[in-house]
Amino acid sequence: MRRRRPDQRGASAVVVAVLMAGVLVVSAAFAVDLGQQRVVRRDMQAVADLVALDLARTLQAKPVSAYSSAEQAQMDQAFAKSVRRNTSALGGALDPTKPGEVDWQFVVRDGAGWKKIDKWTSAAVPDGVRVVAHSDTAAAFGGITGTARMEASRPAVATMEPQLCFSVGTNLVDLDTSSNVVVQALKKFVGIDLVTLSLSAVGPSGIADLKSATVPLVGLAAALNVGSVNALLTTPTPISVGQLLTAMVTVLDGQRNEDGSKDLAAANVAVLLRELLKVDKLTTPTVKVADILAVAPGTASALDASISVADFLNVFAYVAGKNALGVTAPISLPGIGNAVADVKVIEIPRPACARPSDNPKTVATSAQVQASAVVDLAATTLVTDLLTGLNNLLTSLLGGLLSTREERIKPGSMAASLVVKANSAQPTASLKVPGGIRCTDAANQSATLDVTTSLANVTVDLRLQYQVERRTRATILSPWSAWTTITTVNSNLLTLGANLGDSGSVPVELVFPPPPDKTLPSATKSTALSLSLAVTAGQETAIGGIVGSLLNPVMSHLVNPLVPLLNSGLLPAVRTLLGALGVELGRTTVMATGRPVCLPRLVG
Known part of the structure; x- marks a missing residue:
């Protein structure tokens, strides 16, 4: 077994x-x-x-x-x-x-x-x-x-990064930087004679020094009871100009000199602002701080920022006059379509608080005239039907006959619109990097800004809106399925652009006087008479490709060669002639709205 x-x-x-x-x-x-x-x-x-x-x-x-x-x-x-x-x-x-x-x-x-x-x-x-x-x-x-032991060693490098608050403005013709833009704006658009008002409110000692009076954003946030500077800059709730003026008065009344005594210059401006609070037309309008002030990204970037009272009043004057200055009107164009035109004589200026490391750059800007018009061309006009038919024919000839899937513009779905936008005297300013502001001793502070001015800028877009249909078949010999709508497309068929002004940025330097001088510097530049043109065709449709092919030789051989001739011959002669008549175009002013401050930043 x-x-x-x-x-x-x-x-x-x-x-x-x-x-x-x-x-x-x-x-x-x-x-x-x-x-x-x-x-x-x-x-x-x-x-x-x-x-x-x-x-x-x-x-x-x-x-x-x-x-x-x-x-x-x-x-x-x-x-x-x-x-x-x-x-x-x-x-x-x-x-x-x-x-x-x-x-x-x-x-x-x-x-x-x-x-x-x-x-x-x-x-x-x-x-x-x-x-x-x-x-x-x-x-x-x-x-x-x-x-036995777990070790860790970590390094960090920190430096001081500068920040500067500034604003920029351009007059299309004859800007005198010694004149008080705030006085002119309040008188013209709101009906307030600031000179007379300041003399009666402040006394015979003279007009309050608006250029040197500044309001720290952290103090403004506290006076408005919004919690923090970040909350002030990001709140979606509009704030009345009256609330902002009241908060500015509170901050200015509380400002002290280095020895602890009351800042009489700030208190003098506060007296003037109290008088402005009595004007309902000025204090009633509302604004969002983010719409009138551009600040570098990051909450801490605005903690030490100060904005000049003059810049705030400049914005308030434009806001108060907005209803009279801004016009939106429907226009009927028989045989073509309907249009809506929007014209703003003054666009709200936006001062900026920026750092050299900003990416993208924080930009200050303003404009004197901003106009736009949208013309809705009739959807059943001969032009749109012709474009639809031509596009579908080209698409079919370029491969549709031998394919198992075909797309086309749905007949009768195309709507065309013409969008025209124009700006005049529109400058932009940003800190120059490298070569811009540096953290130096208080007696030798300066900043360089890149400034670009457009005397006139016009863009014209021909826009198409249409529905795209698709049909399929199993093989090239099989019958087609029914057309089905798959998407709605908005595209630019053609864009035309023209700009008269600086061809590139121009460096402008602001030099700050040594303390205790609180004067905030300003500098001016003249605008070049340089013309540039741009023409592009959209590639979303077969029509766009054809239009682009036709435009390229026209631009290359006819239009583009004329532009350098104008810039080197005719336009300089025009400037010389205007100068002889005492007329200057596009004189641009850049102003600091506070002294540079240096903030700590990790860089390694």
């Missing part, structure tokens, strides 16, 4: 389970310890960032060796205070007296990177500070992974 062997089924499962348990325990140990290391790294990065930003605020625009003993002590104290704020790091609180845990150095730009310079002895002017934070923590499974 054969002897029966013991049943060993399932023994391999036990062995595999034991082996897998070991692998899983080791993997879990590595995962826990690596997680701890990531937490330590995150904590050290937060410490390095915080300390670098705090130290950047204490930088001086002078060589390191020129720092006084008091300034050195101030930076060391700021360093120690900033480090001690961190008490919740996984590896434990850092000790600012131990360089092995956290240390800082002055740095200067070295190409795309940063180079360390000797602390307190270097003759170089520092561009920033570099902080390195180091910590470790015991490994939770050191006995398994073989690692």
